[in-house]
Amino acid sequence: MSLVSHAQRNKTSIDAVLDFKNKELQIQQKIIYYNTSNDNLDTLYFHNWAAAYKDRHTPLAKRLIEDYDKSLYFAKAELRGGTVIKNISSNYISDKWYIDKKTPDIIKVILNKPLKAKDSVVLSLTYLTKIPSSKFTRYGQENNNYNLRYWYISPAVYNGKWQLMSNLNMDDLYMEASDYDIKFSVPQGVHINTDLHYSKSVKPPLTTYHLTGKNRIDIELNFNVVNDFVEFKTQPRIITNVDGTILSYPLKSEIINRELDFIKKHLGSYPHDKLLVNNITYQNNPIYGLNQLPKMFNPFSGAFEWDIKMFKALTRVYLEKTLLINRRTDAWILDGIQNFLMIKYVEKYYPEIKAMGNISKIWGVRDFNIAKLSFNEKYPFVYQFAARKNYDQPLTMRADSLSNFNRKIVNKYKAGLGLQYLDQYLNDSIVSSSIKQFYNESLHRKTSSYLFQKIITQKTNKDLNWFFGDYLNSKKKIDYTIKKVKQTEDSVKVTIKNRRNITVPIALYGVNKKDITFKKWITNIDSTATITIPKGNYDRLSLNYEYLYPELNLRDNWKNLKGLLNKPVQFRFFKDIENPYYNQVFYNFYAGYNLYDGLILGPSLYNEAIFKKKWLYKITPTYGTNSGKIAGAASFVYQHIPEETSVYRYRIGISASNFHYDKDLSYFRFSPFASVEFKRKTLRDVGGSALSARYIMVDKKIPENTARLEQDKYNILNLRYGFSKPDIIQDLRYNLDLQLANRFGKIAADFRFRKLTDSNHQLDFRVFLGTFLYNNTTSDFFSFSLDRPSDYLFDYDYLGRSETSGFMSQQIIIAEGGFKSIFENPYANRWMASTNASFSLWRWIELYADAGFYKNNGLKTNFKYDSGIRFNFVHNFLELYFPLQSSLGFEPTQQDYASKIRFVVTLNPDKLIGLIRRGFF
Template sequence: MKTLKSFFFILFNLCFSVISLGQNAIDLNADIDIENKTIHIQQKIIFHNPSNDTLKVIYLNDWNNAYSTKKTPLAKRFEEEFSLKFHLAKSEQRGYTTITNLKNKLGNTLPFGTLKEQPDIIKVELDTPLLPNQNFELNLEYNLVLPDNSFTGYGITDNKELNLKYWYITPAVYDGDWQIYSNKNLDDLYTPKADLNLEIKFPLGYTFISELNTIDIQQTKNEQTIKLQGKDRVNSTFVLVRFSEFKFVQTDDFNIVSDISSKNITVEEKALITDKITRYITDNLGDYPHERLLITKSDYKKDPLYGLNQLPDFIRPFPDSFQYELKLLKTALKNYLDNTLLINPRKDYWLKEGIQIYFLMKYIEDYYPDTKMIGTLANIWGIRSFHAADLTYNDQFVLFYMQMARTNRDQALTTSKDSLLKFNANIASKYKAGVGLRYLDDFVNSNIIESTIKQYLSNEKLKITSSNEFESLLKKNTTKDIDWFFTDYVNSRKKIDFKIKNVESTEDSIRLTIINKRDNHVPVSLFTLDKDSVLGKMWIENINESKTISIPKNENAKFALNYDNTIPEFNLRDNYKSLNSNFLNNKPLQFRLIQDIEDPYYNQVFMMPLIEFNNIYDGLTLGGKFYNKTLLRKRLNYRISPQYGTNSKSLTGSTAINYTHNIEDRDLYAITYGMKASYSSFAEDAFVTRISPSLLLSFRNNDDFRSDNFKELNFRFLSIRRDVGDDTIFEVDNNIIDVPDYNVFNVRYVEGIPGIINFKRWFYDVQFAERFGKLSVNYEYRKLSERNRQFNIRFFAGTFLYNKTETDSDYFSFALDRPTDYLFDYNYLGRSESSGIFSQQ
């Protein structure tokens, strides 16, 4: 029987090899040594040159070697994200690759080496040039020392189980240029498809899980051997576990192998959900070219459902079946696209991620249109009156993207993925891409986007492709001008922001003037409303700065731009107008207890009760805070906080207002104008009024948002006015009573690199007042060495530029041990105390 199996295996391999001519192929024998955390590999790579160029070198991806030192791009990535887990790890916890042989087909050793700044990229010099459309055979022998899975989720676990992805050496993509990228924990290896033939030995007592086709399994006293094959593969993830939680679900479309689980869901329910998802994916994306799709918990953790879906089971406001269904759907969409759409995942990721989010949103619209963003919480009394309870589940995709847009940290979808901020890479850019496709679909209409995506995936399935092909195909399928989507939406950081300037009535029509507040050419939808009913919808195009249109007259109608919030618009608060509208009735005041999500229909004022202990002189203060700050940042924010001091028996409090002007495509990215005022006690029967207008200039590296180098230039004017009672005693310095009220103009320049391993920060501070002028410099440096020893240095110097104060008073001195805080910047509980616990602050 074994002889017959071997015969068929050899016959299959022979056919497989014939088919593989003209494309890449990998034959690999691996011997897994769990105890020593190593895999010994013998590998043959058939590299096909698909270009018209003659190649003299071949580049290989060795992403396991990214764990080898503390100076690799992967190690630097962890440092950039303020994670010390890799830096502090022991040497035996980090992985590496040792290549013992690298030869050509004839057995001749080829010169090779890793790149200086990329030890996970191997450069192989060929002994004979590789001509166009020809193959070159590489034979390698090497050992993998596996990293702990705690770093990236891939490697060996504490339980001596394996979860491996990108584990063996693969060729890089050549498309006229070598596409060589280091492992940066982005799950974006770019490698050409290949026909795989793997033979893997592993210890008894383990179960091997893979989406490759299993050809044979053999077992001896000490080990098991599994033979796997796959055609046109880019992914060979496998899991080696002692006790498998993976379930195999067979459907009419393709099979799912998954360990994603959920409580309170029966096996039958899971089977129905899985069948529903595979049918949805097949209907919308086309047939899956492989027999099975592997979906792991590790895959989901890398790209989870965000928002309230991340809450623990016992408080999550969504049914278990809904949670399981979306987890499986989102991960299945991603893995399906990763395995079939061979697009550059480092440089051209936006289309793949946009398709994933687009069809996730479409699925929710089709099957769960009434599900709210906050789930069942929307039905609870006291919560259902909040605007957050009105938002649908899909509204959160716009909100997450807008979180970065409002803070001026969004990035163009064509930005290299390793240059994205972490929040953008994980959430905001994906959502911007998905929401953008939905916006484009609403504009072109007629189901063109969905049919074009399916056509594109069919045409380009398992081929090296790019978003340019999708753009060309889409433009062929529609007569509308959609250049704006690729130039303004995808390829730039330009925000979308429209405004209805005025509405005028003529004899038989209504004239609306629409303002485009941004430098773009995107269209906007205009809705005609009668209360909550939509009477009509039209698209307005080519609004350069402003555009006036005429529509049929309706005296009772109200007009709204982007009423359905399909367009990810920066500011919705000026999108509504009617013939009879004014400041009061167009957007009436709305008072809410506690902060809410921004509601564009109202001018919102939030209220919060305050019980605070700010200092021992006022004692416990009771009051409230009135403010307009919502969960999404606004440019104009105010806060009014009246309070009553139970000890001082006086009305105290503070108020603040600031306006932030964001600047795009400049190192100076934000200018903040502010005004603060406060009134509080600073001693028994002594009060201070502090008024401080300010101007803050914030700088960053516009070419590298990930750089943690920051610069700030702060101008402020402080007016200090004190009201001192007859019985006031200052324990610290009773001469303070004789110091007149004063004004100080303060300029401070701060620059720093707040790295977790290399920390630098310095500032220059200058103060000018009528009676004194001061200059100070402060420098801090902190270094965490490779031996995990930390060094700290701090330098401070200060001098008076001029000093006309009393010689026996230190009130305006530098006072390095305990600053007198004459600018009232610090929240001292007992600033006038010279003894007792409050004097120690």
């Protein structure tokens, strides 16, 4: 790889005028493009990422929808951006240029003669760019503050083929280095912040800034009326508005000097004399954990908080502004270097800082294992969380194919941990020297992670194929265990088993209490191996004791050498991370409610830690304040999450519950069950599908001196298949349900579709179809219901399930008929077909309408309808229904209208958490 000479470096000159009133840029641009390849080019491609904001059909708008962000999709025209190209011409006398409707941010220019290798062409462009609101990607304009990035047209990179990419809000445009000469005219009194050299001239009402820079990538500019940027007289000078706790200018300057010295030591000198570090850089790549902890607790000191935020933003810009790497296809190397430097920086200057900051010192919190995590231990912790759930993805997977969780957090952490792993395994500062050499050999050149691989493998005789193979290119998990230990007079024989299909170096430790007295790296254990080590001053053997490499399971990594292996039981309040040296039982306080039990209070005992386990149990004994009785629930589950199959998870188990279904009347429900959850096509997809089978046995207490009926004790086999694809614009779900019992058999289908129209109105549509295969029941307890199913499977969260009048009877769960009006004879013991629809009028106010046919044995088919107003505050969680016209007539004029109002309420916190985290996992 050779450095492109100054004569062959692209040159870009721009004459731009910023129209504050219309939020537009009027641009005349000239590009001298050099063909540095060995191919003749008859077509050139250019990136115009400002056009990504033009409408709801661009790749950017679709990407934001995938991320559950509809801001651009439904934005008003004046808030969107876009580009109007008036002319593109070249000295090859060509004006043939095209823009594909599917990718409006990529321009194709056809030359009228091939551009020969090592030759150049001059292109002139005239265009107008509408600057978008900053609410979409943080770049753009807001309140006379303009943050401009990817605001001009730039040549795409050609390295044997064109590297084309649309703007997906990932801040990763692959660009060639260029020399820039820019004249930027803005209204008088407007400040500029830039890392280019500039001078200015004033000709009222405009100020013109003349900006120049050589060998630059990605020209980012800030214009504002009230300047919030501060310049620090460091080398290079740092211009930044990274916020945080208020600190004095001298202290911030001292911190930045320390950061720069550290970065220079590990990378090398920055090649320019100024560096712009916009707070947006930090906001788009924050310190996760730091930004989630509540400020009211002041978890970190002001100096640490600003230092670590600034260091992360500074290292990112330092790397991105100098290294020409395709961050969409080769992101791991920059992510790895940045996080490796973060680990080293915290290790050197803040070794005592905990991941939870000062919260870890609070009484009641400090005893948690998670409170004891150091700041750097959060990296393997987060990776293990993702790996246990099988949410992880390979480091070399295209960045635009990664889930947000992996792209923003997990893969960055795993990349940094990988370099830390190499650093510990190779020792002798090989990784640090390789990173520095890679940086200096890559400055302003098109480079890739392959160069780093070449550099580091030349510095060691150790085999690194495992790292540049499985570790980077797969999601295989590391998991070794000490299977057996045998002691002799002067040695210890240790049998180590590899539980997975990846072979990597592992570290074996001898530990005396908490002190490491022995450490040895072991390689090439692909199945099981026995090694012999000398006896020493240690009473425990442990693998990966310092967690130097990301491992799936640490619970089976150790053996005691004195006495029998014993894991004492440890009770911990609330869910915590695992302690591998104890059998942990977690407990917390459970609170629920139903009309008959009243407040349902009691402890909840379980073994599920923050990380997923195979064997799970949960026991919740409770006391009802109204019933005055002990009740509760319990479950025992085995779950298996395979990796390379279409199945996400297998679950099998049993559950039992005992609560009250009516005043002084309890029920006992026992159910063995099994389920198969299928994987999404990709982790960027939402929803999924599942197949389940369960056998439900219900035994209900009945009033004294009352004959037991068929609805008091029954067993039902239930088979169910469910599918969901809850996109933010179109939400499709359906369930197929089969129930078989001694007295009846029934099959039903529930289809639900929700769509946001182009005018941001919501259309909700549902169809229910159900029929009995056979029915020998003598009551309507198992029949289909128009307005309020009896819930004999005890699946629904009814607050007063047996109520037929009063407020609790007005609760509605949209199931079976799904009607909101209350009818006298709503049951069907033969079949039922119904539809429910609603359409939003304004925000959460909607119109609804239901219609349905149903049939009972020996009677004619019946038809019912209803309609009214729906207040849809939180969809499926908090809703109100006000009936208007129905088969009963005009209901508002009828007696006791308040009793006809129906409500939806969901108190399940797990469902609410699932609603909040959509689009991230």
